[in-house]
Amino acid sequence: MYIHQKKDWPKFIWDADVITPLIGKVRHEQGKILGMMQGLGFRLQEETLLKTLTLDVIKSSEIEGEQLDHNQVRSSIARRLGIEIAGAVRAERDVEGVVEMLLDATQHYERPLDEDRLFGWHAALFPTGRSGMYKIRTADWRDDVMQVTSGPMGREIIHFEAPDAAKVPEEMRSFLEWFNTEVDLEPVLKAAVAHLWFVTIHPFEDGNGRITRAITDMQLARADQSKKRFYSMSAQIQTERKKYYDILESTQRGDLNITGWIQWFLECLLRSMEQTDATISLILKRVRFWENHKDIDFNARQQKILQLLLDDFFGKLTALKYAKITKVSTDTALRDIQDLIGKGIMEQQGSGRGTSYNLLAD
Numbered sequence: 182m183y184i185h186q187k188k189d190w191p192k193f194i195w196d197a198d199v200i201t202p203l204i205g206k207v208r209h210e211q212g213k214i215l216g217m218m219q220g221l222g223f224r225l226q227e228e229t230l231l232k233t234l235t236l237d238v239i240k241s242s243e244i245e246g247e248q249l250d251h252n253q254v255r256s257s258i259a260r261r262l263g264i265e266i267a268g269a270v271r272a273e274r275d276v277e278g279v280v281e282m283l284l285d286a287t288q289h290y291e292r293p294l295d296e297d298r299l300f301g302w303h304a305a306l307f308p309t310g311r312s313g314m315y316k317i318r319t320a321d322w323r324d325d326v327m328q329v330t331s332g333p334m335g336r337e338i339i340h341f342e343a344p345d346a347a348k349v350p351e352e353m354r355s356f357l358e359w360f361n362t363e364v365d366l367e368p369v370l371k372a373a374v375a376h377l378w379f380v381t382i383h384p385f386e387d388g389n390g391r392i393t394r395a396i397t398d399m400q401l402a403r404a405d406q407s408k409k410r411f412y413s414m415s416a417q418i419q420t421e422r423k424k425y426y427d428i429l430e431s432t433q434r435g436d437l438n439i440t441g442w443i444q445w446f447l448e449c450l451l452r453s454m455e456q457t458d459a460t461i462s463l464i465l466k467r468v469r470f471w472e473n474h475k476d477i478d479f480n481a482r483q484q485k486i487l488q489l490l491l492d493d494f495f496g497k498l499t500a501l502k503y504a505k506i507t508k509v510s511t512d513t514a515l516r517d518i519q520d521l522i523g524k525g526i527m528e529q530q531g532s533g534r535g536t537s538y539n540l541l542a543d
Contacts (some may be wrong), residue, residue: 183211184409184433185344185381191355196354196441200370203447206371210454211404214411219522221461227264228464229457232492233410233483234258234287236460238279241394241415244422249276251492252485256420258284268484278305279391286395287410295360296353302392303385312387312460317499322349323386331426340426341433343383352382360396372397373446377432377439394418412462417453425449467491470540477524482507483517487526490540497537 184190218226235255242249250273257272257280259265272280282302292298300320304379307319318324323348330337344352356378363371380393402408418425424445432442470491479487486503496502504514518538521527530537 183341184435184437185352187437191378191381191437193377193437195438195443198269199440200443200447203444203451204369207447207454210451211369214454214457215405217457217461218409218411219348225461225464225468226466229411229460230409231255231259231262231264231266232460232464233413234283235310237394237410237413237415238276238283240413240419242279243284243393244415245390246420249279251489255537262288266303266488267479268354268488268500269486273340274308275306278308279304282391282395286399286522288298288408290399290408291441294396294399295357295361299353299384299392302395303388304468306388306391317386322346322353322384325386327383327386329380329383329389331422338426340430343373343381349382349384353384356382360400366402366409368400369447369450370443372400372404372450373443375400376437376446377429377442380429381433406421412450412454412457414450414453416456417449421449421452463492477526479521480517482509482513483521486517487521487540490494503538 196221218229219227235251235258238254238258239249239251252268252270253272253276255266256269257277259269261280261284282305285298285302307317310316312320312524326346327343329340329343331340332338353366358373359378360375366374368382376393379396380389385392397414398410400415402410428442428445432439457480467488470487480502486498489506490498500511500514500518503518504511505519507514509517518527521540522529525541527538528541530539
């Protein structure tokens with residue numbers, strides 16, 4: 182039997198002696214992060230918010246095996262929040278949909294979560310009414326059996342089977358009533374329970390994971406009482422993806438005592454908060470860079486590459502990579518790179534086929 186087939190579903194229980202100390206640690210870290218950010222000033226808060234939300238969107242999609250363009254995500258978020266950035270690009274519809282959902286969840290966290298709002302999120306995720314090549318039922322509850330899986334197509338691992346489609350409307354009514362009215366539960370603990378409860382129902386034909394994480398972010402914003410997100414739970418779940426599916430599967434096959442799930446969730450949340458220091462360091466590095474070089478003219482291609490290099494560029498930058506990223510010829514890429522070297526921005530490493538380029542340290 183799965184957890185949703187138990188007689189007392191969804192009357193969850195947990196061991197307060199195990200959970201309460203963890204909640205205390207989470208609350209301590211929340212206060213520490215919010216206090217630290219207030220001391221950094223508006224511009225750095227804005228930069229950190231942009232980086233955190235960008236990471237959240239990208240990593241939440243990666244968990245589902247979907248790769249989104251970093252620049253498109255960042256540009257879409259910046260435009261919607263009124264943040265000025267260098268090298269902004271136009272975002273595709275699928276990117277805009279994920280961004281729209283996350284921002285609605287976190288920037289309007291105080292609003293009730295209802296059926297229409299969830300249907301709007303689902304429609305935004307699938308603007309063409311398709312998931313990949315397949316037409317799906319959008320902005321409505323699923324009408325078929327749903328198995329929760331992970332892994333590549335053809336080699337999927339089945340973690341559990343969700344409730345029958347006929348039960349979904351009533352299951353969602355119960356969940357939404359609880360989510361909108363339960364006020365006695367500690368907010369971060371409510372985030373853990375909401376995540377498990379919604380992902381168990383799996384009410385949509387596709388997109389359930391991303392919507393689950395949006396609901397989680399919404400509840401964490403309520404816990405922080407802030408629209409500003411300075412840590413990414415989705416990014417940490419992606420890092421611990423195997424463990425996430427392991428604990429989810431064992432919880433689904435267990436009883437209504439979900440102490441193990443809550444413990445993992447809160448510990449994962451703590452680890453996501455620990456990444457804030459690293460995020461702030463990267464933000465400070467980027468801000469210092471643009472401030473130190475504010476009098477230098479960069480073309481749009483150079484701005485794009487510099488932004489990528491300041492955002493943890495993966496691997497080494499070569500002329501060929503530069504050309505592919507900026508969609509120009511290798512000769513144009515080399516002229517741009519040589520110009521940056523001449524301006525004291527970049528340096529060459531190696532020679533011949535092993536030639537690469539990196540930023541000079543300030």
